[in-house]
Each structure stands twice: as C-alpha cells, then as structure tokens.
Amino acid sequence: MQTKVCISVDTEFSIAGAFQDRALLPVAEQRVWCVVDHKSHGLGFMLGCFARHRITATFFVEALNRHYFTHDPMRDIAHHLFDEGHEVQLHVHPCWDVFQHHDWRERARTIQTPGIDDFYRRDEGESLRLIENGLQVFHDWKLPAPTVFRSASLQHDDALYRALARSGIPYSSNIGMAVFDSGDKRYCLYSGRHARHGVLECPILTFCDWKMPGKQHLKSLTITGSSFAETRMLLDQAHRAGIEQVVILTHPFEYVQNRDFTLRQMRRHALNQQRLNSLCKYLNNNRDRFHACGVATAASAPMHHNSSRNLLIQGSLLKTVPRMAEQFVYDKYSNWQLARH
Ligand SMILES: [Zn+2]
Numbered sequence: 001m002q003t004k005v006c007i008s009v010d011t012e013f014s015i016a017g018a019f020q021d022r023a024l025l026p027v028a029e030q031r032v033w034c035v036v037d038h039k040s041h042g043l044g045f046m047l048g049c050f051a052r053h054r055i056t057a058t059f060f061v062e063a064l065n066r067h068y069f070t071h072d073p074m075r076d077i078a079h080h081l082f083d084e085g086h087e088v089q090l091h092v093h094p095c096w097d098v099f100q101h102h103d104w105r106e107r108a109r110t111i112q113t114p115g116i117d118d119f120y121r122r123d124e125g126e127s128l129r130l131i132e133n134g135l136q137v138f139h140d141w142k143l144p145a146p147t148v149f150r151s152a153s154l155q156h157d158d159a160l161y162r163a164l165a166r167s168g169i170p171y172s173s174n175i176g177m178a179v180f181d182s183g184d185k186r187y188c189l190y191s192g193r194h195a196r197h198g199v200l201e202c203p204i205l206t207f208c209d210w211k212m213p214g215k216q217h218l219k220s221l222t223i224t225g226s227s228f229a230e231t232r233m234l235l236d237q238a239h240r241a242g243i244e245q246v247v248i249l250t251h252p253f254e255y256v257q258n259r260d261f262t263l264r265q266m267r268r269h270a271l272n273q274q275r276l277n278s279l280c281k282y283l284n285n286n287r288d289r290f291h292a293c294g295v296a297t298a299a300s301a302p303m304h305h306n307s308s309r310n311l312l313i314q315g316s317l318l319k320t321v322p323r324m325a326e327q328f329v330y331d332k333y334s335n336w337q338l339a340r341h
Helices: 030-035 043-050 074-083 093-102 104-111 126-140 158-167 228-238 269-286 295-299 317-340
Strands: 003-013 058-062 085-094 148-151 195-197 199-201 206-212 215-222 245-250 256-258 266-268 290-292
Touching: 003 043, 003 228, 003 269, 030 043, 043 269, 058 074, 058 148, 074 085, 085 126, 085 295, 093 104, 093 126, 104 158, 126 158, 148 158, 148 295, 158 199, 199 256, 228 245, 228 269, 228 317, 245 295, 269 290, 269 317
Parallel strands: 003 058, 003 245, 003 290, 058 085, 085 148
Antiparallel strands: 195 199, 206 215, 256 266
C-alpha cells in the first residue's frame, strides 16, 4: 500500500498590522511571491521544487481578501496554480469580511466574540455565509468548484462542520491538534479520515514529539516545525502503520524571513527551502511507498475498515533534540543577518 502524502499550502495575503496601526496597510502579492533580489523565494521557489520532483500539491487559496483588494490579485495566482496542475481549494479568513464596510478600522477594534478572524464559536449561519462567499469567488474566477475547505488558523467547531455540510463541500482539512484544540473530543483527530455531519475531515498529521510521565507534547506536521530527518521518520512510521494519508501544512512565506509586517526587509529562508526540497526529493525517489497527491484525491478514495483510525504516531527524542538545535542556530544566525541590513 502506498501512503498518500498531501503537501497543503495555505496561500493568503496579510492584514499586516492594519487593524492595530493606522500607518499600516494590508499586503497582497508580496506575501505570496516573496520576491527578494528579483527572484520569488516564496511561491516561485515552491512551484519550482514541486515541478522538479513531479509533486502534486494542494493550494488552499484565500478568497475573501478581494473585499479589500478589489482588483482581485488572487485570481491570477489561483489560475497560475491550477495551470501548473495542482489542486486549488478554498481557504477562508473571516477577517477580510470587515472590509466591506467603510468604517472597517472602527469595526475591527470593537469585534470581540467570535474574534474577527475566528470560525470557532461563530454562528453556523454566519460561517455558511462566509463559505458561500468563498465559493462565489471561485465561480467568478471560472475555476472548478472547490471540494475541500480549510479554515483560518485551523479553527473549527461542530457548527462549522454543519455549515460545511450545508454548503455542499464534501471534504475538509481544518484540524491540526497542536495548532488549535477546540476541547471537543469529537474533533480530537490526529490522523485518518473522519466523517462529521457528512463532511470527511482529513486532519493535518499530529504526532507526539516527546513525552514524560504524565505529559505528552503534541506537534502538527509542518515544514517550518520539523527537520527533514524528523519528517522522513514520521512518513516511514505512517507507512508501516498503514496510515492512508499524511497531510503536511506549509505557507509560501515560510521560505523567507522578515523583520516586520511591512515585508520591506526579507531574505531567503535557506533552512526551510532545504527541508521542502529534501522532502519532495524523498517522495519522488520512494514512489513505491509514497504517492504525493492533492487532499481531494486522498479524501475521495474508497473508505476501508481502518480509514477512520485515529493513530497518534510517537516521534523520537533522537530527532526532536537535533531539530531544536538546528532551528535555534539558524534563527540566531538569521536575526543577526537581518539586523545587519
Ligand atoms: Zn490562513
């Protein structure tokens, strides 16, 4: 059996501090392409890496930002991704909804529960309205209707799944337990595929990276959070355990480093670029065991008796400690480099 590996990329623009500071404004393309010295070190780097190693990925494209960016720059990005043969699916950040109002600065300051960008504790009808707005954007872009949904910051609750079911979207990937835990045991999902209100959830793989008596530490699988050695070990373990698919989370901006919101000072993030490249190369060289594909492809496979197992893979301290050291040294070096400019 091959384990499907779904590299999922949340592709979004940035509020860039505009809600807090009148001097700041949202940032569009540069947050995605991340151009440094005339070269795209964000999305351009990723697409090159995927093409080189023949990887199909899933791009969860944020659709509500056109309330602010009325010239709709995400449309071209979405078409570009689609033309490159990747899955283009729906990502929604509720915070962009406020830009429909001319007094958005005042509103952004006063919105409290749910938080301006939260799906958690949002009214089911309101969540449905936001999802349907997103579907309308894909329709206007003349792209195939998305079949997988990813919520802002992996926030979710039971009402969101009811809203998704009503919207007709069959699959979701809203859960990464180390990123957001709603406290609802029904949504404590580490791996596998799980039907909730008729929507099939494919969580980002969450594993235990270390534990002591009485405490276990969880981590959701991301490029920026795990070394390649750790990711490879987890993939090998997932394959041995018969886990059908592993969903990995990343963003284009993880492949550069910034000093601040304005993105004026940026440099390539060599460590994360190396990690993605090594992962893609490994998947390409081990096609007997792994199949890199989109989330909809993985989600729509026939369900088997063990598809809804919820295994928590145990990582290894032998990988966790070197990863922490690698990260620490690289961050120190990078901050020093950025400070010099
Ligand atoms: Zn996002």
